[in-house]
Every structure is written in C-alpha cells, then in structure tokens.
Amino acid sequence: MKPKKIFTEHESVILGGGFILFLLVFWESVPLWYTLPKGMALFFTTPSKIAAAFYELLRDGTIEKHFYVSAVAFLAGLGLSIIIGLPLGLALGRFRILEDLLDPYITAANATPRIVLLPLLILWFGIGIWSKILIVFAGAVFPLLINTYIGVKNINRVLVNVVRSFGANEWQLMKIVVLPNSVPYIIAGLRLAIGRAILGVVVGEFFGASEGLGFMIAAAATNYKVDVVFVGVGIFMALSVILTLAVKQLESRLANWRPETAKTF
Amino acid sequence: MRLRRYFSEHRRFWLGIASLVLFVCAWQFVLTYLIPVNPFFFTKPSLIAEAFKEEIQGARLWHDLAVSSRAFFWGFGAAVLVGIPVGLVMGWRRRVEYSLDPFLTALYASPLVALAPLFIIVFGVGVAGKAALVFLLSVFPFVFNTCAGVKSTELLLINVIRSFGGTEKDLYLKVILPSTLPYIIAGARIAIGRGLVGIIVGEFYAASEGIGFAISQAGDTYRLPEMFVGIIILALIAVALTELMRKLELILAPWRSGDEVR
Numbered sequence: 316m317k318p319k320k321i322f323t324e325h326e327s328v329i330l331g332g333g334f335i336l337f338l339l340v341f342w343e344s345v346p347l348w349y350t351l352p353k354g355m356a357l358f359f360t361t362p363s364k365i366a367a368a369f370y371e372l373l374r375d376g377t378i379e380k381h382f383y384v385s386a387v388a389f390l391a392g393l394g395l396s397i398i399i400g401l402p403l404g405l406a407l408g409r410f411r412i413l414e415d416l417l418d419p420y421i422t423a424a425n426a427t428p429r430i431v432l433l434p435l436l437i438l439w440f441g442i443g444i445w446s447k448i449l450i451v452f453a454g455a456v457f458p459l460l461i462n463t464y465i466g467v468k469n470i471n472r473v474l475v476n477v478v479r480s481f482g483a484n485e486w487q488l489m490k491i492v493v494l495p496n497s498v499p500y501i502i503a504g505l506r507l508a509i510g511r512a513i514l515g516v517v518v519g520e521f522f523g524a525s526e527g528l529g530f531m532i533a534a535a536a537t538n539y540k541v542d543v544v545f546v547g548v549g550i551f552m553a554l555s556v557i558l559t560l561a562v563k564q565l566e567s568r569l570a571n572w573r574p575e576t577a578k579t580f
Numbered sequence: 581m582r583l584r585r586y587f588s589e590h591r592r593f594w595l596g597i598a599s600l601v602l603f604v605c606a607w608q609f610v611l612t613y614l615i616p617v618n619p620f621f622f623t624k625p626s627l628i629a630e631a632f633k634e635e636i637q638g639a640r641l642w643h644d645l646a647v648s649s650r651a652f653f654w655g656f657g658a659a660v661l662v663g664i665p666v667g668l669v670m671g672w673r674r675r676v677e678y679s680l681d682p683f684l685t686a687l688y689a690s691p692l693v694a695l696a697p698l699f700i701i702v703f704g705v706g707v708a709g710k711a712a713l714v715f716l717l718s719v720f721p722f723v724f725n726t727c728a729g730v731k732s733t734e735l736l737l738i739n740v741i742r743s744f745g746g747t748e749k750d751l752y753l754k755v756i757l758p759s760t761l762p763y764i765i766a767g768a769r770i771a772i773g774r775g776l777v778g779i780i781v782g783e784f785y786a787a788s789e790g791i792g793f794a795i796s797q798a799g800d801t802y803r804l805p806e807m808f809v810g811i812i813i814l815a816l817i818a819v820a821l822t823e824l825m826r827k828l829e830l831i832l833a834p835w836r837s838g839d840e841v842r
Contacts, residue, residue: 327678334680419599427814428780428814430781431780431795438802439621518784533697535697537697555691
C-alpha cells in the first residue's frame with residue numbers, strides 16, 4: 316500500500332507534472348503514427364527538434380546576444396515604471412484633487428491595450444532601444460500605479476488618525492503607515508506589471524527592433540524555422556513563469572492575511 | 581447651496597471633464613502659438629478632429645472596424661465556449677484541476693502573443709489567424725475565473741440539491757453556474773483586454789485591413805491625425821466594453837463591488 320500513500324500525498328505534483336509530460340510525449344510521437352500533408356509538415360516541429368535547436372543556438376551565442384538586448388529593455392522599462400508608477404500611485408491615493416483630475420486618463424489608458432501606441436513610439440523614437448523601453452513602460456506602469464493607489468485607499472482610517480494625533484507630518488505618515496500598508500498591493504501590482512512588461516518586450520521587438528528575442532522569433536517565423544520560434548517562445552514562457560512565481564512567493568509571505576482572489580495576469 | 585451640493589456629488593465627473601478640456605486646449609494652444617507643428621511628427625487636436633469627421637463619414641473606418649470585430653467575436657466566442665466548461669470541470673473535479681492547473685497556469689503567465697508570427701504563417705493573414713490568437717489569449721481568464729467561482733460555491737446549496745435528489749445536471753445548472761456567473765463576468769473583463777491585444781498585434785504583424793492595420797499604416801505613412809483617430813476609437817471601444825463588464829459585475833454581484841485588484 317506504500318505507493319498509493321505516496322500518490323495521495325503528492326497527488327497534485329504527480330498529476331500536474333504527469334499531464335505536461337504526457338503532452339510532450341504525445342507531441343513528440345505525432346510524426347510516428349501520422350504522416351502530415353506536405354504543407355503542414357513545413358510548420359510542424361517536435362520537442363526534440365526544439366531542444367536541439369535550443370542547444371545549437373545556445374552554443375553559437377545567438378541566444379545570449381538576443382537575451383541580453385531583451386533583458387536590458389525589460390529592466391529599463393520596468394524600472395522606469397516603478398520609479399514613476401509608485402510615487403504617482405501614492406500621490407493619487409493621498410490627494411483627492413489629483414485623483415479626480417487624472418481619473419479619465421488612467422481609466423482610458425488602463426482599458427486600452429497600450430500596444431496600440433507602438434507605431435507612434437516607433438515614429439517618434441525610431442527603431443531601437445527607446446521605443447522598446449517606452450512600450451514596456453507604458454504596459455507596466457498602470458498595474459503598478461493602480462494597485463499602489465488602491466493600497467493607499469484601503470488604509471485603515473484609525474491608523475492614519477492615530478499617527479496624525481501624535482503630530483506626524485505628511486512625510487512621516489507616508490513612511491509609518493501608508494507605505495507599509497500598501498506593500499502587499501504594490502507587490503501584486505508588480506506581478507501584473509512583469510507580465511505586461513514581457514508582453515511589451517515581445518511586441519516591441521516584433522516591430523521595432525533589429526535584435527532581441529522577439530526579433531529572433533519574428534525573423535525565424537518569416538524563414539519558416541518553426542523550431543527556433545518555439546525556442547524563443549519557450550524562453551519567454553520560462554522567464555514569465557519563474558518571475559511570476561518568485562513574486563507570488565514574496566506576495567504570499569507578505570500578505571498571507573489577504574483572501575485569495577482569482578488569478579489575474 | 582444646491583449648486584454646491586450638486587457639484588460635490590458629481591465632483592469626480594466634472595473635474596475629470598475639466599481636466600480633459602484643459603488638456604486638449606493646452607495641447608492646441610502650445611502647438612498653434614508656441615511651437616510650430618511639424619506635421620510628420622506631431623499633430624494637434626484641431627487636425628485630429630478634422631480627420632475624425634472625415635473618417636466617420638468615410639467607409640474605410642467602418643470596414644476596418646467590421647473586419648476587426650469579426651475576428652474578435654469569433655475568437656472571443658470560442659474562448660467562452662471552451663473556457664467556461666473547462667473551468668467548471670476544473671473547479672468541480674479536484675483531480676482534473678491538479679492535472680490541468682500547472683500547464684494552464686504556465687500558458688496564462690507567459691506572453692502567448694509571441695506565437696503571433698507562427699499563427700499568421702499557419703492560418704494566414706485573414707480572420708482565422710487573428711481569431712485563433714484572440715482565442716488563445718482570452719481563454720485563460722475564463723478558465724481560471726470559472727474555476728475560482730465554482731470553488732467558492734456554497735457547500736450548503738450543493739447539499740440541498742443533493743438531499744432533494746437533484747441530478748448532476750441540476751447541480752451544474754441550478755447552483756454552480758449561477759453562483760459562478762459574477763466570476764465569469766470578471767474574467768470576461770480581463771479577457772476583453774487580452775483579446776484586444778491579440779487583434780492589434782495580429783493586425784500590426786500582417787494584415788491588409790482592420791483597425792490595427794489602419795493605425796500602423798497611418799504611422800508608416802506619417803499621417804498622424806488618422807493614427808490618433810484610430811487610437812482614440814480603439815480606446816473608446818475598450819473603455820466601453822470594460823465599463824459594461826464592470827456594470828454587469830455590479831448588477832450580478834453587488835456584494836463584490838469595489839476594491840478588487842484591476
């Protein structure tokens with residue numbers, strides 16, 4: 316009865332991992348039992364070919380080169396959005412007049428996919444690092460800003476009043492009450508922002524770049540190198556999952572008192 | 581006094597309007613009197629308004645919108661039809677959730693637009709490729725929100741149905757689906773945003789018609805007013821759809837209103 320006990324204890328891991336493994340094996344086995352029509356065969360690849368392509372690209376330094384370019388755009392854009400989004404979110408939460416004045420822009424910009432600004436940014440800044448950084452920034456700043464704002468808004472009035480009564484000024488209030496209270500919200504915003512930032516890198520490099528992982532994908536697709544496309548997609552996938560999980564870990568450590576809500580990316 | 585009360589009640593609305601008007605006026609003023617416009621790189625509200633009028637009266641804009649919305653609705657409809665049942669089963673059957681969750685979470689977290697070039701070369705530049713992209717991007721919010729909704733269904737209601745001899749079908753249709761509905765609407769709101777990304781990226785990448793194509797083409801040919809018209813129309817549609825979902829959410833689940841992470 317021992318294997319059964321192991322199974323019930325690790326059921327989620329075994330089933331989840333098993334399903335992914337099953338899909339990979341199934342995918343790999345398709346050419347064995349089904350001959351694709353010639354047109355389709357051009358677009359088809361298998362995990363083993365993707366792995367081979369990955370190894371090849373890793374060895375000749377292609378991935379390293381493109382990865383470096385993408386990572387710079389990602390970090391610069393995300394950093395810029397933190398530098399601007401956080402203070403602005405705090406200010407919006409504290410000052411009602413600012414909130415009322417900026418509300419239409421924030422609502423509109425948050426609902427609209429910011430990707431649509433890409434042609435404009437390319438027009439202004441040309442094809443290169445700046446239009447990429449700015450599209451990453453445009454995508455990532457709103458989740459951060461809005462979550463920070465909501466965090467500030469949800470502060471317990473009593474705490475604010477206590478600190479005020481003891482003579483704290485706005486700056487001290489910010490440091491003692493507002494900022495610590497909004498940290499869980501900010502981290503949740505950061506998780507969303509990372510997803511948007513990666514999206515910005517991908518799309519920015521599709522259209523406005525001559526290097527980077529997104530460019531690698533787009534160029535490979537036009538040359539029908541499907542395995543290279545999947546290498547790129549796989550790298551982006553792995554990065555997103557790792558970063559999201561890392562921030563989630565942080566989130567659950569900081570905010571284990573908050574009720575679980577549905578996943579939002 | 582009455583005026584003052586009216587203002588304080590609708591403060592947010594009027595201040596928002598005022599700030600919009602001020603912004604547009606300042607933009608117009610600066611580019612008319614202070615800095616002469618270089619029409620290749622910048623534009624001003626009066627020119628955008630002119631282009632707006634022209635586009636609204638012309639046929640191209642409507643054609644582009646029709647093309648884009650057709651692709652959007654096919655993809656989105658498929659996402660609803662697939663996402664909700666999968667989410668229902670995932671929420672109800674623990675082992676199904678265990679099996680599917682890691683795989684789907686990985687897909688949800690990753691930027692699937694990276695597959696856009698592949699989709700376009702496989703499905704072509706027409707409706708099919710864009711619809712497939714929209715489907716892929718918008719199906720996951722439905723799956724995960726439906727799943728979360730099912731899991732939050734009150735156990736008591738389920739037990740009542742069971743005690744009165746309800747079948748599995750009754751359980752799904754009379755208890756689980758209604759109590760999951762608010763979650764599904766919330767998912768739909770997220771899915772709309774992601775679906776729009778799919779449409780735009782698909783049309784930027786390769787298309788010969790559609791709103792995304794119109795915007796990128798206007799950009800490529802330095803017709804800035806037309807480009808801004810496209811962006812503004814897209815923003816209006818996005819806001820309208822999102823607000824509609826928010827309203828629906830409030831109607832269906834008034835207790836869940838307010839401070840949810842957007």
